[in-house]
Amino acid sequence: xxxxxxxxxxxxxxxxxxxxxxxxxxxxxxxxxxxxxxxxxxxxxxxxxxxxxxxxxxxxxxxxxxxxxxxxxxxxxxxxxxxxxxxxxxxxxxxxxxxxxxxxxxxxxxxxxxxxxxxxxxxxxxxxxxxxxxxxxxxxxxxxxxxxxxxxxxxxxxxxxxxxxxxxxxxxxxxxxxxxxxxxxxxxxxxxxxxxxxxxxxxxxxxxxx
Amino acid sequence: xxxxxxxxxxxxxxxxxxxxxxxxxxxxxxxxxxxxxxxxxxxxxxxxxxxxxxxxxxxxxxxxxxxxxxxxxxxxxxxxxxxxxxxxxxxxxxxxxxxxxxxxxxxxxxxxxxxxxxxxxxxxxxxxxxxxxxxxxxxxxxxxxxxxxxxxxxxxxxxxxxxxxxxxxxxxxxxxxxxxxxxxxxxxxxxxxxxxxxxxxxxxxxxxxx
DNA sequence: TTGTTAAATTAACAATGTTAAGTATATTGA
DNA sequence: TCAATATACTTAACATTGTTAATTTAACAA
Numbered sequence: 465x466x467x468x469x470x471x472x473x474x475x476x477x478x479x480x481x482x483x484x485x486x487x488x489x490x491x492x493x494x495x496x497x498x499x500x501x502x503x504x505x506x507x508x509x510x511x512x513x514x515x516x517x518x519x520x521x522x523x524x525x526x527x528x529x530x531x532x533x534x535x536x537x538x539x540x541x542x543x544x545x546x547x548x549x550x551x552x553x554x555x556x557x558x559x560x561x562x563x564x565x566x567x568x569x570x571x572x573x574x575x576x577x578x579x580x581x582x583x584x585x586x587x588x589x590x591x592x593x594x595x596x597x598x599x600x601x602x603x604x605x606x607x608x609x610x611x612x613x614x615x616x617x618x619x620x621x622x623x624x625x626x627x628x629x630x631x632x633x634x635x636x637x638x639x640x641x642x643x644x645x646x647x648x649x650x651x652x653x654x655x656x657x658x659x660x661x662x663x664x665x666x667x668x669x670x671x672x673x674x
Numbered sequence: 675x676x677x678x679x680x681x682x683x684x685x686x687x688x689x690x691x692x693x694x695x696x697x698x699x700x701x702x703x704x705x706x707x708x709x710x711x712x713x714x715x716x717x718x719x720x721x722x723x724x725x726x727x728x729x730x731x732x733x734x735x736x737x738x739x740x741x742x743x744x745x746x747x748x749x750x751x752x753x754x755x756x757x758x759x760x761x762x763x764x765x766x767x768x769x770x771x772x773x774x775x776x777x778x779x780x781x782x783x784x785x786x787x788x789x790x791x792x793x794x795x796x797x798x799x800x801x802x803x804x805x806x807x808x809x810x811x812x813x814x815x816x817x818x819x820x821x822x823x824x825x826x827x828x829x830x831x832x833x834x835x836x837x838x839x840x841x842x843x844x845x846x847x848x849x850x851x852x853x854x855x856x857x858x859x860x861x862x863x864x865x866x867x868x869x870x871x872x873x874x875x876x877x878x879x880x881x882x883x884x
Numbered sequence: 885t886t887g888t889t890a891a892a893t894t895a896a897c898a899a900t901g902t903t904a905a906g907t908a909t910a911t912t913g914a
Numbered sequence: 915t916c917a918a919t920a921t922a923c924t925t926a927a928c929a930t931t932g933t934t935a936a937t938t939t940a941a942c943a944a
Binding site: 680719720722723726 | 922923
């Protein structure tokens, strides 16, 4: 109702209002199933108003992901305080999985959805975005473990190691999220699967058993 | 043009015609981006004709997946001839990954897409569908390795082991498919990542190094 | 008071999945 | 042989969607 020039602060506030409403709906019913009109109604605006703040639906999704990557990084921050590097590494995987499994639709948006790559112009900006923080945390921990000379002798590439750990945990989580409802697999308990994956990673990567 | 009663065979033929056209388009441009009219035009029919053979778009997608699960199982069939069970297991992971990475959009449909679960009535029918074949193959190989007493002493659950291997390979592949374009990860070569994952799985699961 | 500008809305569009209604042809039954 | 029926298909039509254009409303500046 009030068409008066808004401060940057007010604009930002409305932006996050949109983001929060959209996330709520996206997460509970899937991106495709949610309409712009619905998001707008939720916050008491008309659908077209969203376009004053976001270029299109995809841009809303992208904004959600950006803030959520930050949230994940924050959730993992405490874990980074653990003293022993190997323990820290294990706990990080555990924390990551907990995030994934307790916010499956969330996780789907962030790590499983087909994303049209950002336009190249943004690629440099993105270099140090929140998005990379969680990965950076993992890489840091892996570096620590490497520095402590705990990895097998033949493992020299910190990125490669980090990506393998990520793939292992992500594999368990994403399979659970997508396929858990398929009864033709006699699924073991998810916590057992996660535990075995962690054990396999540890045994496969570290110099000797924990 | 020719409205004469069709034999069951002819009907089946048209069904696969639709499936093949749809898959082609889905795989190259994504499910959401492809319209029913487009699929129809591709095979020279009107859009509504598709509905004479499939309930809706989702049903077309499901039919595609069904035939493709079978194709995957077939692609893996040769590998099952390898004599040594451990080698067979490794080759199976490799074959699976090759399928995933050379048909990424395909793979996305099969193992990464949010699927509305089949209606419960079909659950029993599904029990022995093509869909489970690839998993069954994996489980068989794992059983063989288990029978050969090659797994670690504390690993007793064949399903759990199979699911962990699956998760590992799937993790590498799905991360590659979804995130490879994200430059904030300094991605190692995909074949290196796959190789390390396989090595980790082997070292983590088997009684002793290969 | 009167422009001007920003924020919002309503109207309008083209495209989509899907359903309903219509058309043509081959088989059937008399 | 000829109506009747059923089948394969098409065209029309609909409601819904993301999005753009045109319009309204209200605050500030002159």
